[in-house]
Amino acid sequence: GENVEQHPSTLSVQEGDSAVIKCTYSDSASNYFPWYKQELGKRPQLIIDIRSNVGEKKDQRIAVTLNKTAKHFSLHITETQPEDSAVYFCAATNTGNQFYFGTGTSLTVIP
Amino acid sequence: GAVVSQHPSRVICKSGTSVKIECRSLDFQATTMFWYRQFPKQSLMLMATSNEGSKATYEQGVEKDKFLINHASLTLSTLTVTSAHPEDSSFYICSASLSNTGELFFGEGSRLTVL
Numbered sequence: 300g301e302n303v304e305q306h307p308s309t310l311s312v313q314e315g316d317s318a319v320i321k322c323t324y325s326d327s328a329s330n331y332f333p334w335y336k337q338e339l340g341k342r343p344q345l346i347i348d349i350r351s352n353v354g355e356k357k358d359q360r361i362a363v364t365l366n367k368t369a370k371h372f373s374l375h376i377t378e379t380q381p382e383d384s385a386v387y388f389c390a391a392t393n394t395g396n397q398f399y400f401g402t403g404t405s406l407t408v409i410p
Numbered sequence: 411g412a413v414v415s416q417h418p419s420r421v422i423c424k425s426g427t428s429v430k431i432e433c434r435s436l437d438f439q440a441t442t443m444f445w446y447r448q449f450p451k452q453s454l455m456l457m458a459t460s461n462e463g464s465k466a467t468y469e470q471g472v473e474k475d476k477f478l479i480n481h482a483s484l485t486l487s488t489l490t491v492t493s494a495h496p497e498d499s500s501f502y503i504c505s506a507s508l509s510n511t512g513e514l515f516f517g518e519g520s521r522l523t524v525l
Binding site for chain 1: 444454459479503509513514521
């Protein structure tokens with residue numbers, strides 16, 4: 300089955316700086332890679348995703364890159380704000396099948 | 411995005427009793443729903459995949475007789491924790507994916523406390 304690894308487990312950045320979270324996956328059949336943001340006690344919220352036919356996707360301050368050859372994808376948050384503080388999860392799936400989640404990254408943005 | 415609703419959000423029960431959690435897809439039909447368990451500061455652990463009209467598929471180590479899953483319609487899946495014990499206390503989250511895009515959306519989660 301698929302194995303998704305996520306790093307770092309914790310990340311602290313100063314407000315305004317950038318944050319990068321990296322994930323690797325093992326199954327070359329995976330073709331959909333979403334990122335979720337989870338605030339304490341709340342549900343994970345989809346913030347951005349990328350499919351295997353695309354190398355990069357950007358939505359305002361958030362971007363995701365995918366390297367299919369190396370089997371890794373990354374989340375980039377620029378101009379971080381305190382409200383970006385949360386736990387972020389990456390996931391990988393072969394569309395229609397189950398999702399495999401990373402272990403999560405606790406991001407703290409220091410004002 | 412699509413809406414998945416989960417109920418109840420919090421439940422406290424006595425040891426030995428059973429608790430039912432409902433997961434509904436409000437604006438789309440979901441032939442497949444997923445049930446996760448999440449411990450504090452940990453990732454989402456897949457418990458089972460709920461399939462409409464057929465038996466759920468359980469992950470290794472998850473007792474199917476203890477965590478009963480029913481997916482009787484295209485918009486509703488239920489998880490029943492039977493004979494609950496304090497170690498079953500956890501945050502349970504359901505999810506459903508859109509068949510056309512594959513995007514996965516989560517319910518609000520249910521925090522179960524077994525006394």
